[in-house]
Amino acid sequence: MASEFQRRKVIGVFRTMDVDGDGRLTEADFQALAQRWKAVAGPVDPERLASIMTGWWPVLRSAAGPDDVVTLDEVLLVVESLGDMADAVSGTADAMFEAIDLNGDGLISRSEYGALIETWNGTPTATDEIFPRLDLDGDGHLTRDEFRTHWTEFWAGDNPSAPGTYVFGALVE
Ligand SMILES: [Ca+2]
């Protein structure tokens, strides 16, 4: 079972992914997300990130039952199994990292991170308080390893005090 804390983390992301706001995820939501990302991808091939994001749809749909519509509870079923899908999770983290690294210097700056969260959320989001928590060594940038750690913790972890809890911004109340 996913924990109550994991549910709290995922509920905000679920709302973000539910682009048409009908309370369920469908392939159309994923197509809309992929378009949003394509518009801002950094120096990487924009199709790469879009295809990785779209690639999660069959994984989610496999939990959906026959209706091809994914509810929050069904997303949580997938979250429970992510511990066994470490390669797919870290591969997604790397694709995200490359898309966020707009100037291609191999690091995510505070402003690049802000742009990521706004793109992900589709709306302006405050990130000034969150970034320092994610920047574990305090050098002003996120490395690929820092980002991968946080991303994996968010999706597969269950530790309320881990900085990765905030990788998409503050949790919704
Ligand atoms: Ca939807």
Ligand SMILES: [Ca+2]
């Ligand atoms: Ca950069």
Ligand SMILES: [Ca+2]
């Ligand atoms: Ca750092």
